[in-house]
Amino acid sequence: MNLSIGWIGAGKMGEAMIERLLDGGVSVSVWNRTPEKCAALIERGATAAATPAVAAAENVVFSIVLDDSALRDLYEREDGVLSGSATVWVDCSSVSPGAAKAAAEAAAAKGVKFVSAPVSGNPGVVRAGRLIFAVSGPPAAIDSARPYFDVIGRAVHVVGDSNQASVVKICTNALLGVLMETLSEVAILGEKSGVKREALLNFINDSAVGSPFSTYKTAALVNLDFTPTFTSEAQRKDLRLALSLADEAGASMPLVFATEKEFDRLVTSGVGAGLDIASAIAQVALDSEIEITPEN
Ligand SMILES: NC(=O)c1ccc[n+]([C@@H]2O[C@H](COP(=O)([O-])OP(=O)(O)OC[C@H]3O[C@@H](n4cnc5c(N)ncnc54)[C@H](OP(=O)(O)O)[C@@H]3O)[C@@H](O)[C@H]2O)c1
The missing domain is CATH 1.10.1040.10 (N-(1-d-carboxylethyl)-l-norvaline Dehydrogenase; domain 2)
Incomplete structure (x- = not known):
């Protein structure tokens, strides 16, 4: 299967998760606020996206950023994640249930389905293929994201249909x-x-x-x-x-x-x-x- 994905956030966790996708043969279009952090990933085969919206030109876009306010920035900026053409947005950041709910509402207003998918495991755990996801959101959107979860990690725990994963x-x-x-x-x-x-x-x-x-x-x-x-x-x-x-x-x-x-x-x-x-x-x-x- 030829898989491709948009990715936002290449910090310690994002970088390791993208490496897993690239090693698994997935095409990745990546945006990070500090573009220099993407250099090694681009050398490894990822494509640089100029804005979050460009990364979200793929049907499924994942993000992993620091906190509530970073997550909000992703969709409030003009060239943000909801200005692309993705139909499913999966966020793996550790954020409050309120922040996840607000992101889901902003996404729904643009016809995008939001999946909350925070993770357990550090970058070493990711690289060893042992990352696990707690996942909640609309079941059909979770199904669209499942092939990517499977390439990155070892297990997916579906815990609800809204923001329960956070x-x-x-x-x-x-x-x-x-x-x-x-x-x-x-x-x-x-x-x-x-x-x-x-x-x-x-x-x-x-x-x-x-x-x-x-x-x-x-x-x-x-x-x-x-x-x-x-x-x-x-x-x-x-x-x-x-x-x-x-x-x-x-x-x-x-x-x-x-x-x-x-x-x-x-x-x-x-x-x-x-x-x-x-x-x-x-x-x-x-x-x-x-x-x-x-x-x-
Ligand atoms: N490290 C772990 O062991 C671990 C394990 C499980 C879950 N987590 C969670 O995963 C998330 C990422 O952790 P990390 O360890 O990868 O952190 P990190 O290395 O500090 O990376 C943070 C990422 O967030 C981005 N960011 C921060 N503020 C932003 C903003 N306003 N707009 C856009 N991007 C912004 C950063 O971009 P810049 O590069 O431009 O700063 C960077 O890509 C956090 O929610 C953390 O709690 C971490």
Whole structure:
């Protein structure tokens, strides 16, 4: 099957997802706000689109951008995603249910079907073909997008027919933040009590409370490599989305509340600004008055 697609957003996640499409033989027309970031993709076979509308000349257009306001910019600008001829717009950004609903309404006004399809997995997970999608939207539009989901990732979870996927993603990433903070705290507690981080984390990973997440973050926590795959700022954004959704829904989230405070401090103190979420351990170490060094 000859597949082609329009793509908006070539950040860390977008770039890795487009690589999967190109490697799977899909033709990709790509637009990114900062065009230079598309250079490697174009060398690999993607076509440069001059505007979001040009990327949306394909029948199906995907996007993955930072946050609510970036998503809104995509359709509010004159040469935006809804000025093309795409009939299906699939957005994979982690945004609030309100932002997804507003994008769906703007799309519907132009006769375009909107699918909310946030993802779980970092760029390394994408490149390993292990990305999963939480998907909601009109069933026929989801069917149109399915061949692309299948090339990029490993599983599609259809969770509703409007903006429910953004709720699922927000809940998942609230848990992620709490896990990252807790892993950092126990690693420092262990070290302050005479246990090497690697020994402690290897035991946790082999126990019932270990997880794929604790396992793949272990290297970063042991070697103190905070090269960003998912930044502290993006994690803070997702914790805030969870708290704001909790407010609207009347749900109690004391742990998520406390975790947001920690990620906010991580960013504003400068300790984890622009770095991977694993840098949470550096803030906990500072607060615990212990100097940590790479173990390997
Ligand atoms: N990294 C992860 O592990 C991960 C995992 C799952 C989900 N996510 C979610 O995926 C999304 C992208 O994350 P990422 O890690 O790829 O972030 P990133 O590397 O910072 O990329 C952000 C992208 O958004 C674009 N953007 C930001 N503001 C914009 C605007 N006003 N108009 C148009 N484009 C705009 C950026 O364009 P420029 O290049 O011009 O700045 C870039 O393409 C986020 O919602 C994040 O929460 C990330």
